[in-house]
Amino acid sequence: MTSIVGTYHDGRSSRAHAVEVECAGGMLHTFGNEVDRSDPLARVVPSAPLSGVPFTLRFADGARVQLPADAPVGEWFPRHHRIEKRVSGWERRGSIAALAVLVVALALAATFIWGVPAVADYAAMHMPTTADRVLGNQSLALMRSHWLRPSTLPEARRAELQQRFREFAAHTGDTGHLSLEFYDSPALGANAFSLGGGIIVVTDALVRTLPDDNAFLAVVAHEMGHQHYRHTLRMVLRGSGVVLVVSVLAGDVSGSTLATAIPVFLLNAHYSRDFEEQADSYAFAALERASISPMAFVRAMRALETAHPELRDDADARYLSTHPVTQERIERALAAAQQFQRNRASAITLPRRSSSRSGSSRSGSTSAGRHPTRSPARP
Amino acid sequence: MHDETLALYPEPAQPAAAAPQQVDRRELFEFRGSAREYFRIWIVNLALSLVTLGIYSAWASVRTRRYFYANTWFAGSPFEYSAQPLPILRGRLIAVLVFGCYILADRISPWLKLAAAGVVAVVLPWLLVRGLAFRARYSSWRGLPFRFEPDFKGAYIWYLAIYVLMIPTIGLIYPWIKKRQQQWVVQHHNYGNSKFDFEADVEDYYLVLFATIGIAILAMLIMAAAAAMGMGIAHAADIDLKRHPLLFLLAMYAIYLPAYLAIYSYNRSRILNLLYNGVRLAGGRLRSTLGFWAMFWIYLSNLVSITCTAGLAVPWAKVRMVRYRTSHIVLETAGDLDAFVAETRAQTDVGALGAEMDGFFSIDIGL
Numbered sequence A: 001m002t003s004i005v006g007t008y009h010d011g012r013s014s015r016a017h018a019v020e021v022e023c024a025g026g027m028l029h030t031f032g033n034e035v036d037r038s039d040p041l042a043r044v045v046p047s048a049p050l051s052g053v054p055f056t057l058r059f060a061d062g063a064r065v066q067l068p069a070d071a072p073v074g075e076w077f078p079r080h081h082r083i084e085k086r087v088s089g090w091e092r093r094g095s096i097a098a099l100a101v102l103v104v105a106l107a108l109a110a111t112f113i114w115g116v117p118a119v120a121d122y123a124a125m126h127m128p129t130t131a132d133r134v135l136g137n138q139s140l141a142l143m144r145s146h147w148l149r150p151s152t153l154p155e156a157r158r159a160e161l162q163q164r165f166r167e168f169a170a171h172t173g174d175t176g177h178l179s180l181e182f183y184d185s186p187a188l189g190a191n192a193f194s195l196g197g198g199i200i201v202v203t204d205a206l207v208r209t210l211p212d213d214n215a216f217l218a219v220v221a222h223e224m225g226h227q228h229y230r231h232t233l234r235m236v237l238r239g240s241g242v243v244l245v246v247s248v249l250a251g252d253v254s255g256s257t258l259a260t261a262i263p264v265f266l267l268n269a270h271y272s273r274d275f276e277e278q279a280d281s282y283a284f285a286a287l288e289r290a291s292i293s294p295m296a297f298v299r300a301m302r303a304l305e306t307a308h309p310e311l312r313d314d315a316d317a318r319y320l321s322t323h324p325v326t327q328e329r330i331e332r333a334l335a336a337a338q339q340f341q342r343n344r345a346s347a348i349t350l351p352r353r354s355s356s357r358s359g360s361s362r363s364g365s366t367s368a369g370r371h372p373t374r375s376p377a378r379p
Numbered sequence B: 001m002h003d004e005t006l007a008l009y010p011e012p013a014q015p016a017a018a019a020p021q022q023v024d025r026r027e028l029f030e031f032r033g034s035a036r037e038y039f040r041i042w043i044v045n046l047a048l049s050l051v052t053l054g055i056y057s058a059w060a061s062v063r064t065r066r067y068f069y070a071n072t073w074f075a076g077s078p079f080e081y082s083a084q085p086l087p088i089l090r091g092r093l094i095a096v097l098v099f100g101c102y103i104l105a106d107r108i109s110p111w112l113k114l115a116a117a118g119v120v121a122v123v124l125p126w127l128l129v130r131g132l133a134f135r136a137r138y139s140s141w142r143g144l145p146f147r148f149e150p151d152f153k154g155a156y157i158w159y160l161a162i163y164v165l166m167i168p169t170i171g172l173i174y175p176w177i178k179k180r181q182q183q184w185v186v187q188h189h190n191y192g193n194s195k196f197d198f199e200a201d202v203e204d205y206y207l208v209l210f211a212t213i214g215i216a217i218l219a220m221l222i223m224a225a226a227a228a229m230g231m232g233i234a235h236a237a238d239i240d241l242k243r244h245p246l247l248f249l250l251a252m253y254a255i256y257l258p259a260y261l262a263i264y265s266y267n268r269s270r271i272l273n274l275l276y277n278g279v280r281l282a283g284g285r286l287r288s289t290l291g292f293w294a295m296f297w298i299y300l301s302n303l304v305s306i307t308c309t310a311g312l313a314v315p316w317a318k319v320r321m322v323r324y325r326t327s328h329i330v331l332e333t334a335g336d337l338d339a340f341v342a343e344t345r346a347q348t349d350v351g352a353l354g355a356e357m358d359g360f361f362s363i364d365i366g367l
Helices: A082-091 A094-125 A129-146 A155-172 A204-209 A213-228 A231-250 A256-289 A295-307 A326-348 A350-357 B035-051 B057-070 B085-108 B110-137 B152-159 B161-166 B174-187 B202-236 B245-278 B292-308 B314-327 B353-360
Strands: A004-009 A017-024 A027-032 A035-040 A044-046 A055-059 A064-067 A179-184 A192-194 A199-203 B025-031 B072-074 B077-081 B139-141 B144-148 B189-191 B194-198 B279-281 B284-288 B329-333
Touching (some): A004 A027, A017 A064, A082 B035, A082 B057, A094 A231, A094 B035, A129 A231, A129 B085, A155 A256, A179 A204, A199 A204, A199 A213, A204 A213, A213 A231, A213 A256, A231 B085, A256 A295, A256 A326, A295 A326, B025 B314, B035 B057, B035 B314, B057 B085, B085 B110, B110 B139, B110 B144, B110 B152, B110 B189, B152 B174, B161 B174, B174 B194, B174 B245, B245 B279, B245 B284, B292 B314, B314 B329
Parallel strands (some): A179 A199
Antiparallel strands (some): A004 A017, A017 A027, A027 A035, A055 A064, B025 B329, B072 B077, B139 B144, B144 B189, B189 B194, B194 B279, B284 B329
16 A cells, blocks of 8 residues: 655644655554644545645644645545546546537527526516516606607697507507607607507607508507517516626626627627517517508508618628518518418408418518618617 | 636735844745646536536536635645535525626616615625635635634725715725725734734825826727727728628727726736735735736737637636736745744634625625
């Protein structure tokens, strides 16, 4: 049996003693420069193995001995640190490290694509609607002090739109808490957004830009979709979740706030695009229920792209944008309009239902161009 | 950006009876870890933390700290970190909960945010004391632990009440506060039965503040010039930045980051130097010679390499920074490093909540 060279500290002074350590018959023998002791293994506590870190064996009286990282301490104490022994074995192997890179990548993707949204949405579902209202009122107050001025639309026109909105909303079942508000805002241009708690803000420029009242309702329907699914609150919760997870992960990494700013931004844009798509789908369904063709949505998009030509974007900007690329939105609206026509036709001519399948679901998308609009933007 | 290396914890030293005729020796700090070795530890532990939904992260953080402490050598002996994972897990769970509420309050309403910030400000000194006590309790060198005397009253004075004076002095008192805070932290540390002491001139803190402001102004001027130049190039090349948000964002970062890091590195290196240079223990003193340009370069290249490798360079970045910092601190002493003795009373266990919380709220204790 060979002894192992180590360093002994008696726990009372900072003096180091060079010693040799042997393990035999359930006893640990430590001897050397002014040290000679034997302790039963049961009275010695070993540290967990870690590559590049010496073992520390702690004795009951506060003394300790340090042994090199490759000492067979694990064999002396088979029942200690079982999990960390296994981990320590993994930490020494390059192949496991490569596997761990893959696991981390997949786990991070799963966390941010499913985990955080799922937990945040679950929390949102269990929060009272007061939370949405507080959020909405706060944002509205903030926006009013910066970008919103009283509406300059004629009183009668506003009343008319309010009336149409109420009739429209009655079809959806989402009536009670919604409030439609008009503001003049040179800074925001032709724009509409949904704040939490049922507040939908429409700018004067938007009303002037849209060609007809149905197009107006299409934009409002999109914002109603945000309200219906409580997107504002869910976005707040998801965003908080991302920050929390990133803080836990980045903990003590140098420059973490700066290095994580871009990924966090992209992630939030990703969630936002999901919500926009959901709100679009809601809008198409709501329009159909009110017997309005989703073509109204297409007209709104096209009118807005003319109003904001500076906002054309490129396909490479897709992941930066909080909204899906407009072409895709228009195509989806066209498909919904197609479906709407078909349903209508089959409702009128019930007996000849089977022959109505031939229409292309993709007509008319050629002229849509790739212009985005800011229309149904949320702040 | 706090604790970017790890709390390079302890500053040991030597005991009394420094004979005046003796010439001071220089005892070196040295980091012996390697980026390759730490990478494997880091990635395996990160994977396990993620797979276990964060539960394992307490074990991961203990292993990380043990690695850095044990590879930091002073006068031929390594430091040791001996905290247990379970208390850290408990502290971490509470910290995550509290921090989650704080972020949420921040996003829901400014009033809630204000209230939350108020609550945090009131408990912060308490957490600070607990955090310092925890770290000291489980850090040791040559078998003797460090200790932080829990002085809650002092914490509330120096980390809360004193800020009232910022108002009448329009902030000019800040360097003095900073000095007193460092002094308070250092003076409440013990190694064995030897007390740490702190000596520094408040003038030096004022010089650092003014120089930082000067660098900030200079950086802003350079930033403005760079932005104007970038705009000019974009115009000349007929690139409409509004149509290339990605390009625009990258350009913004390219201008903003170096400027921010320059200001940060200057302030950080100088404040750390002031802290370490003030430390006295039993006749010895620390000498810290962290350089502005060196720190700036490390921060900048770390950030670039972490971004370019999607985070895989984190271990290398961390090891570099720690290696630089440890290699620029020495202890000047004439005394005998073997002669420290332990306190007679035994230390009790310390809860980990404070130590876990300060990681989230960026309590900069400057160690």
